[in-house]
Amino acid sequence: MVTTIEQHTKPWWRRPWVFPLGLLVTVFLVYSLPPYLGLDPARSRIPGPTAWYYPVLVTHIGFATIAMVTCALQIWPWLRQKHPALHRRTGRVYVFAGAIPASIAGFTVALAAPFGPVGAVSNVLLATLWFGCTVQGYRMARARRFGDHRRWMVRSFALCMSIISNRIWGVVWALVLAPQVDTTFGGSELAMGQAIAGITTWTGWVVPLLVAEWWLTRSRGRRA
Template sequence: MTMTEARPATPLWRRPWMFPLGLLVAAFLAFSLPPYLGLDPARSRIPAPTGWYYPVLVAHIGFATVAMVTCALQIWPWLRQKHPTVHRRTGRVYVFAGAIPASVAGFAIALAAPFGPVGAVSNVFLAVLWFGCTVQGFRTARARRFGEHRRWMVRSFALCMSIISNRIWGVVWAIVLTPQLDTTFGGSEAALGQAIAGITTWTGWVLPLLVAEWWLGRSRGRRRAPSPA
C-alpha cells in the first residue's frame, strides 16, 4: 500500500503534527489498556450485559490498539516516501490485524452495548463505515489507484482515531447534561447516562469524518487550482 511517485521525502519539521499524534495515541493507550491486560471482567470499564460480550470487547480493544499504532505510522510521509516496503507491510497489518477485525468485533458489541439504542445505532454505523473505508482503501491500493487509496485511507484514519475524540466529547456532554438530571431527565441517572453516551458516540466519529471530508475537498481544490501566469 504505497504511492510510487518519485518525490523527495518530506522533512519531519514540515509535518509538526506527527509527534503530537504519536504522543496522543501513546497517552490514550496507556490510559485505556491497563484494565483489560489482566483479562479480569471485574476491571472492565464497560459492564458486560451477556456472557460473550467481555471476550469480544477485549478482542476489539486488542485489534483496535494494533490499528491505532499502525495507522499513525501509515500517515507518516517520511516512512511512506523513504521506506515504501515498510509502509506496505504496515498497511497490511493495519488492514488485516487491526481495522477489519476491530470493526467486526465493534459491530458485534455495538448490538449488545448497555448504552441505549441511540448509541448502538451510532456504533453500528461507525463499525460499518470503518470496515468499508478500510476495504476500499486496500482495494484501490491493490489496483494502483493511489489517489483514491489515499482518500479512503484518510477516512479510515479519521474513523480509527475517533475513539480519542469520543472520550473528549464524553466529558463535554457530561458537563453539559448532568445539571439537567432533575429537570430534563426527571432524576433518572439511567436516562442521563444513555443520553450522554448516545450524543457522545455520534459526535465522536461524525465530526472527525466531516473534518476529513473537508480536508480532502480542500486538498483536491488546491490541486485543481490553475497556476499563476
Template sequence: MTTTETPSSPGETRRATPWWRRPWMFPLGLLVTVFLVYSLPPYLGLDPAQSRIPATASWYYPVLVTHIGFATIAMVTCALQIWPWLRQKHPVVHRRTGRVYVFAGAIPASIAGFAIALAAPFGPVGAVSNVLLATLWFGCTVQGYRMARARRFGDHRRWMIRSFALCMSIISNRVWGVVCALVFAPQLDTTFGGSEVAMGQAIAGITTWAGWVVPLLVAQWWLERGRGRRRATSPA
C-alpha cells in the same frame, strides 16, 4: 530536512515539503500513546470485573477484549501509516504495516465492534451509531486496500484517510464525553428527572455520534480542500 512526496497517480508531481509543515505527527503519536496507556490496563488482566463497560451477555466481554486488542494494533499501525517519512523513505515497511493495519487491526476490530455495538448497554441511539461506525470503518478500509492493489494510489490515499478518521474517532469520542458530562451534570435533576441512567444514555448517544461523524466530516473537508487547490493550480 525536506521530504519529497510520492505522486498519488501517474504523471502527478509534488514539490518537496519541509518537515515543519507537518507539525501534527508528534502530537498524534503522543495522543495515541496517552490514550492507550489510560485505556488498556483494565483489560490486560482479562478480568471482567475491571471492565469499564458492563457485560450484557456471557459472550460480550471476550468479544470486547478482542475488539480492544485489534483496535490497539489498528491505532498504532494507522499512526505509522500516515507518517510521511516512513511512507517515502521506507515504502516496503509502509506496505507491510499497511497490511497489518488492514488484516490484524481494522477489519477484525470493526467486525468485533459491530458485534458489541448490538449489545452495548448505552441505549439504541448509541447502538445505531456504533453499528454504522463499524460498518463504515470496515468498508473504507477494504476499499482503500482494493485501491492499493489496483495501484490507484490517489484513491487509496483518500479511502485510507477516511479509515484513519474512523479509527481515531474513539479518542474524540472520549473528548466529547468529558464535554457532555460537564454540560449535562448540572441538569441531572431538571432535564433528566434525577435519572443518572437517562443522562448516561443521552451522553452516550451524543458522544458516539459526534465521536466519528465530526472527524469523518473534517477528513472529507480536508480531502475536498486538497482537490480544490490542485484544480486551482493546474494549467487550464
C-alpha cells in the same frame, strides 16, 4: 515539479502534527489498556450484559490497538516516502490484523452494548463504515489507484482515531448535560448517562469524518 519535490522533502518540523499524534495515541493506550491486560471482567470499564460480551470486547480492543498504532505509522510521511516497502507491510497489518477484525468485533459489541439504542445504532454504523472504508482503500491500492487509496485511508484513519475524539466529547457532553439532570431527565442519572453516551458516540465519529472530508476537498481544490 519543483513544488512536488519540495512537498516530498519537507523536514519533520514542517509537519507539526506527526509527533503530537503519536504522543496522543500513546497516552490514550497507556490509559485505556491496563484494565483489560489481565483479562479480568471485573476490571472492565464497560459492564458486560452477556457472557460472551467481555471476550468479544477484549478482542475488539486488542485488534483496535494494533489498528491505532499501525494507522499512526501509515500517515507518517517520512515512513511512506523513505521506506515504501515498510509502509506497504504496515498497511497490510493495519487492514488484516487491525481495522477489519476490530470493526467486525466492534459491530458485534455494539449490538449488545449497555448504552441504549441510540449509541448502539451509532456504533453499528461506525463499525460498518470503518470496515467499508478500509476495504475500499485496500482495493484501491491493489488496483494502483493511489489517489483514491489515499482518500479512502484518510477516512479510515478518521474513523479509527474517533475513539479518542469520543472520550473528549464524553467530557464535553457530561459538562453540558449534568445541570439538566433534575429538569430534562427528571432526576434520573441513568437517563442522563444514556443520553451522554448516545450523543457522544455520534459526535465521536461523525465530527472527525466531516473534518476528514473537508480536508480532502480542500486538498483536492489546492491540487486543481
